[in-house]
Amino acid sequence: MSARFGTLGEIVAAHVRDGQSLALEGFTHLIPFAAAHEILRQGRRDLHLIRMTPDLVYDQMIGLGCARALTFSWGGNPGVGSLHRLRDAVERGWPRPLELHEHSHAGMAAAYAAGAARLPFGVLRGYAGTDLPKVNAEIRHVVCPYSGERLATVPALRPDVTVLHAQRADCRGNVRIDGIVGAQKEAALAARTLLVTVEHVVERLEPALNAIVLPHWVVTAIAVVPGGAYPSYAQGCYARDNAFYRRWDEIARERERFAGWMARHVLGCRDHGEFLRTLEAA
Amino acid sequence: MSYTPDEMMTIAAARLLWPGCVCFVGIGVPSAAANLARLTHAPELELIYESGTIGARPEVLPLSIGDGELAETATVVVSLPEIFAYWLQAGRIDVGFLGAAQIDRHGNLNTTVIGDYAQPRTRLPGAGGAPEIASHARQVFVVLKHSPRSFVERLDFCTSAGFLDGGPARAALGVAGRGPQAVITDLGVLRPDPATGELVLVARYEEASLTAIRAATGWPLRIAERVELVPPPTAAELRVLRVLDERTRRAHAAARSGVLARCGANP
Numbered sequence: 001m002s003a004r005f006g007t008l009g010e011i012v013a014a015h016v017r018d019g020q021s022l023a024l025e026g027f028t029h030l031i032p033f034a035a036a037h038e039i040l041r042q043g044r045r046d047l048h049l050i051r052m053t054p055d056l057v058y059d060q061m062i063g064l065g066c067a068r069a070l071t072f073s074w075g076g077n078p079g080v081g082s083l084h085r086l087r088d089a090v091e092r093g094w095p096r097p098l099e100l101h102e103h104s105h106a107g108m109a110a111a112y113a114a115g116a117a118r119l120p121f122g123v124l125r126g127y128a129g130t131d132l133p134k135v136n137a138e139i140r141h142v143v144c145p146y147s148g149e150r151l152a153t154v155p156a157l158r159p160d161v162t163v164l165h166a167q168r169a170d171c172r173g174n175v176r177i178d179g180i181v182g183a184q185k186e187a188a189l190a191a192r193t194l195l196v197t198v199e200h201v202v203e204r205l206e207p208a209l210n211a212i213v214l215p216h217w218v219v220t221a222i223a224v225v226p227g228g229a230y231p232s233y234a235q236g237c238y239a240r241d242n243a244f245y246r247r248w249d250e251i252a253r254e255r256e257r258f259a260g261w262m263a264r265h266v267l268g269c270r271d272h273g274e275f276l277r278t279l280e281a282a
Numbered sequence: 283m284s285y286t287p288d289e290m291m292t293i294a295a296a297r298l299l300w301p302g303c304v305c306f307v308g309i310g311v312p313s314a315a316a317n318l319a320r321l322t323h324a325p326e327l328e329l330i331y332e333s334g335t336i337g338a339r340p341e342v343l344p345l346s347i348g349d350g351e352l353a354e355t356a357t358v359v360v361s362l363p364e365i366f367a368y369w370l371q372a373g374r375i376d377v378g379f380l381g382a383a384q385i386d387r388h389g390n391l392n393t394t395v396i397g398d399y400a401q402p403r404t405r406l407p408g409a410g411g412a413p414e415i416a417s418h419a420r421q422v423f424v425v426l427k428h429s430p431r432s433f434v435e436r437l438d439f440c441t442s443a444g445f446l447d448g449g450p451a452r453a454a455l456g457v458a459g460r461g462p463q464a465v466i467t468d469l470g471v472l473r474p475d476p477a478t479g480e481l482v483l484v485a486r487y488e489e490a491s492l493t494a495i496r497a498a499t500g501w502p503l504r505i506a507e508r509v510e511l512v513p514p515p516t517a518a519e520l521r522v523l524r525v526l527d528e529r530t531r532r533a534h535a536a537a538r539s540g541v542l543a544r545c546g547a548n549p
Contacts, residue, residue: 027333027362028348052362053410076407078346079309083407090405102394105332106366106414113363125371128417128455129390129443132409135399149456179353180333183362235350242345242534 004173004221008197008228008272011221012038015193016161023050023159023191024057027182028078029235031057032165034228034272035197040064041267050159052108052183056231056248059083060266063258065095071157072100073108080245084252094255102136107154112183114156115190126152162191165229166214167237169198170205173216179235185212194218197225199237225272285515287468288427289523290487292318293515295379295425295466304328304376306415309347311425312379314526315466317343321522330369332411334360343530366411370418373458378419380412380442382426384434387501388479389444389462391416391424392437399439409441416442417457421464428467428498435501445479452479469495471512475504485510 006014016022016039024032036057039047048069049058056077061067063085075086089098103111110122123142133139133152140153164184166177175196177184188194196219205213231248233240252258269275288311295315299305301324307316313331317340320327329338333348337357344352353359360369369375382391383406393412397403416422422444426432444462445452452461461479465472470486482504483495488511496503515523 028346029333029350029353072408074408074410075405078348079344082405087405091402102408104409104413105362105411106371109363109366124367124414125417125457126414128413128457129440129446129452130409130413131394131399131440132413179350180335180348180359181361182333182348185361186363233350235353239350240346242349245345246534 004216004219006221006223008034008038008223008225009042011195011223012042015195015220016042016044018044019046020160021048021050023157023162023187025051025162025164025182025184025187026229026232027052027180028055028240029180029182029233030165030177030184030229031055031232032163032197032228033057033230033232034225035163035165035195036061037266037272037275040066050157052105053078054083054086056083056245059085059248059252060262062086062089062098063095063252064262067098068096069099069101071103071108073103073105077245077249080249084249085258088255101138102132103139103154104132107139107152108157109183109186111154111157112186112190114154115158116186119156121153121155123151123153157190159187159191161193161195162187163195163197164188165197165225165234167199167234168205169196169201169222171201171203173219173222174205175214175219175222176205176208177212181212185214188214189218193220195220196222197228198222199226199228199234200224227276228272230276283515283517283520285520287487287489289520290512290515291425291427291466291468292523293519294471294487294512295423296322296519298423298464298466299324299327299377301326302328304330304374305379306330306332306370306375306377306411306419307379308332308381308411309344310381312381313343314523315425316379317526318519318523321526322519330365330375332362332365334362334365336360336369341529342533343526345534366414370411370414373418373420375415375419376421378415378422378459380415380422380424382424382432382442384432384437385424385426385465386434386437386444387481388446388448389424389465389474389481390437390440390446391442391444392439394439394441396438412442416444416461417455417459419459421460422462424462424465426465426467428469428495430498430500433499433501445474448479449477469498480504482506483509485512487512488514
C-alpha cells in the first residue's frame with residue numbers, strides 16, 4: 001500500500017488543525033461519522049464546519065462546542081425533525097455561539113463547483129425573492145455581460161480540509177464511490193487537503209467508466225474504517241439506520257443526556273470499532 | 283370507511299398529479315402523495331428527489347431524502363450540482379412539491395426561523411432545495427396543515443417566493459416558474475387568483491366547514507363563489523395509502539441489531 005494510508009487517528013492528527021474550515025461531505029449517504037468522531041476525540045477547536053446538510057454528524061460536533069461557524073443549506077434531522085444541538089447553539093448560544101453562513105442547496109452546490117474549478121464564485125438563477133441575501137452578505141448578484149440578466153452569485157467554497165467516506169479504494173489510493181454522490185466530487189476537488197475513509201481496500205478497482213473515481217494523486221491520505229459512515233450508510237455494504245436517526249431525537253434533546261451519550265459512545269471509545277461495539281451492547 | 287384529515291390531505295394532493303408528470307418531491311407528505319399517485323392513477327409519474335435520484339420507484343417511503351431505496355430504484359443517480367443546475371434550473375420539472383412552517387396569503391413560504399433571524403425563537407431547518415424549486419418548477423404545489431400558526435398574516439422570514447406582495451411582483455422577478463398553483467391542507471384546497479396571486483379557497487373536505495377554515499387562517503380568507511366538495515377517499519386510495527404507510531413504518535422501525543455484522547467490522 002502507498003504511504004498515504006494510515007490509521008484514522010494518524011491521518012486526522014497529521015492534517016486537521018484548530019481553526020480550519022472543514023467539509024465533511026456526503027448527502028445522507030456516506031457521511032464520514034468515524035472521521036468526525038476522531039476529530040472530536042483529538043479535541044480540535046474553533047472549526048468552521050461546511051456541509052450542505054449538517055445532519056447528526058455536525059449536531060454532535062456543534063453540541064460539543066468544537067465549531068465557531070457553520071456554512072450550510074438545510075439543517076434538520078431528515079424525516080424526523082430538528083437537530084436539537086444545532087438549535088441550542090443558534091437559539092441560546094450553547095455551548096458557544098455559532099456564526100451562520102446560510103445558503104440554499106442550489107447555491108451551495110454552485111459554490112462547491114466553483115471551488116473545484118478554482119473560479120472565484122459560482123453563478124446561478126437562485127435566491128429569487130427570498131430573504132436569504134438579507135442575512136447572508138456573501139450572496140450577491142452580477143449582470144450577465146451577454147444578456148443583461150441579473151444572476152445570483154456565491155463565493156467559491158475552498159475548505160482547508162474535505163473529508164469523505166467511500167466504499168473502496170485500491171492499493172494505490174484511487175477512491176471509488178457508488179450510489180448517491182451528492183456534492184462529494186466537488187467538495188473533494190475544492191479542498192486544499194482531502195482525507196478519505198473507506199470500507200475496504202481492494203487490489204484493483206474494477207473498471208467503471210462512470211462511477212466517481214478520485215485518482216490517488218488528489219487524495220492526501222486514506223484510512224480503512226469499516227462501518228465508517230454508520231449510522232448513515234454505504235450503498236452495497238450496509239443500510240442507513242433509520243431507527244437510530246429517530247432515536248437521536250431523544251438523545252440530543254437535552255444537554256445532559258447528549259453529553260453523557262457522547263462521553264460514553266464517542267469520547268470514551270478508542271476508535272470506531274469500539275464505538276460500534278458500545279452501540280451493539282446498548 | 284372512516285379516514286383522518288391527514289389521509290384526506292395526502293390523497294387530495296396525490297389526485298393533482300397526472301401520468302407522465304415530472305415531479306420534484308420533498309420528504310413527508312409530498313413524498314407520500316407522489317408515491318400514492320404512482321401506485322394508483324399515475325404509474326408513469328417521474329419522481330425526482332433532490333438527492334439526485336431521477337425516476338425513483340421506492341417500495342417503502344424514504345425517511346430521508348437520500349435513502350438507499352431511492353438510488354436502488356432510480357433510473358439514474360446524478361450529483362447535486364447536476365440535479366439543481368441541469369434538471370431543476372433548466373426547467374425540466376413540471377411540479378415542485380413543497381411543505382412549509384408558515385405560508386402567507388400570496389403563497390410565500392417560510393422554513394427558516396420563527397422570530398428574528400439573529401435571535402430566533404425557533405430555528406427551523408432552512409431552505410434546502412425550496413427557493414429554487416419555487417422559482418424553476420413550472421408550478422408548485424404546497425402541502426401543509428391548516429392552522430393560524432402556519433397560515434399567517436406576515437411571514438417571519440421569506441425562504442421561498444410565491445407571489446411576493448401580489449400583482450406583478452412575481453413577474454418582475456424574471457423567474458420561469460408560475461409559482462404556487464395549489465395549496466393542499468387538511469381542510470381543503472386553495473388556488474391563487476390569476477390576477478393578484480392571492481390564495482382563494484376553492485375546495486373543502488366534507489368534514490371541514492367554512493367557519494372552521496376561516497378560523498384556521500391567520501388572514502381574512504377569500505372564499506370562491508362556488509366552493510367544490512372534494513370527494514372523500516375511495517376504498518382503493520385508502521387501502522394503497524395504508525399499506526404503504528404500514529410497510530414504511532415496519533421498515534423504519536427495523537431493529538438496529540447487528541450493527542457490527544452489517545458494517546463488517548471486526549470485534
